[in-house]
Amino acid sequence: MFDLTGKIAIVTGSGKGIGKGIARCLIKAGAKVCLNCVSNRAIAEETLKEMHALGGEDCAILVQADVSDYAQAENMVKTTVEKWGKLDILVNNAALQKNMDFDEFPEEFYDLLINTNLGGYTNMMRACLPYLKETKGSITMISSVHGKRPTDFDPVYAITKGGMHMLMREAAIEFANYGVRVNMILPAGVKIEFKSGNPASFKGPEKDLGIDHKLLFTKYHTYPLGRTGLPDDSGYLCVYLASQEAEHITGAAIRADGGSMLK
Amino acid sequence: MRFSGKTVYITEAGSAVGEALARRFADEGAGLVLGDACPCLVKELEEKGVKVLNVHGSPVHYEEAEARLQEILKAFDRVDALVFNNNKAIKTSIEDLDRAVFDEQMNYNLKSAFVLTRTIGGHMATFGNGKLVFVSSIHDDKPTGSTPFYSVAKGGITMLNKEAALFYGRKGLQSNVIEMGALEGDDETFKSEFAGQYVYMNYRIPRKEPGKPEEIAGIAAFLASEDANFVNGASIRADGGFMLHYRFR
Structure with a gap:
């Protein structure tokens, strides 16, 4: 079940974080993956090595490209198809936030x-x-509960996620x-090694509101299932959504958020 | 007269809905800032004694929005409500997208809303009250199959509204969306080769008549009034039940 053997995938923004988890899960399911980073090449090279150790030398390549530039996006797709001859799976994951x-x-x-x-x-x-048409492939977008x-x-x-x-x-x-x-997959908070965005701008309360934050984060946990999200939570869902078994699933938005939206 | 002594800024006042909005707010006593209104409408309103400032273009940059506010403040003491009514849908497919269409749809329908929310919302916040009303579309939820980046912009408006309801809500404002749908002519505007939503449009509306611009204006007037002080971050669907349809009877 959920076998991706012989499938070719591109996962954008997969040098680290959620995208890396997705790439790992796709490779574990048998797919070959084009990894992508925009700036942190050194970190992405490490990820590439990890993927090779997991699935062999032919299971992954790395293309540095800024997806906001169509020419670079197109070049990454062409590189992938030249390498493996086709494309079955696109996981759109490369996104930014600024916290302001x-x-x-x-x-x-x-x-x-x-x-x-x-x-x-x-x-x-x-x-x-053009390539997904040939393989009747699939696209999975990583969005957010936001x-x-x-x-x-x-x-x-949030505006970009609503638009997404x-x-x-x-x-x-x-x-x-x-x-x-x-x-589409909607994670909430996900624990990753390297946060993008601007963590310094996450502000605490401007004044003491008399709120017991410990109570909020323990007894009334942000995640009813009791833990923050992990990259693999989205990764395994990507495996399913790209698999033959999901052939009747389209236009769906699935939360992978530990129940956080229930709160 | 819920808007006596108040000023309402209505964008895209040249459309059928924009004109209905202008007339409704004028009838309830408001002074008006109108975006790109027909001179004939301005004349009609002025002859009724309504104070009108007709402004040109919808700001898409911060400095343009700031300049717009200063332009308004030369004619009026303050703005009491922003009714963002930009609704231009351009037909395209994602497959054959021309990037200029993406930019045009996203700037006019979404970025302009963001920059005006910041500027006019920030201005109203200094008074501790004010209203943001986004005249949006049922296509913030339902795809069209014909105008994808109109839908994307409207999806963005939904979240802009919710964020503004929190950020500006703490400063005394309220922000809400009208999800407008199935008005006269929409079956042409959103006609798709593969999405069936608008085939036999009128039969999909339980009353079998499309919405009238005046009916949208009535909801906007409610949301911009003090009657709606406890309505914040909401999306009110105004489609006559069009979106509920799935069988012909």
């Missing part, structure tokens, strides 16, 4: 987030579509004509 409120959000960061989180996902879908629930710390991140919900649905109905499925 409305009044402090620079316009250049607004544009950056739109161009990466929405423009980048669009670029990759368009660049992959496509439904506001962040209260990064309005533009509709990008997924529009792509799902358009690409259904070609037998290409499009789905």
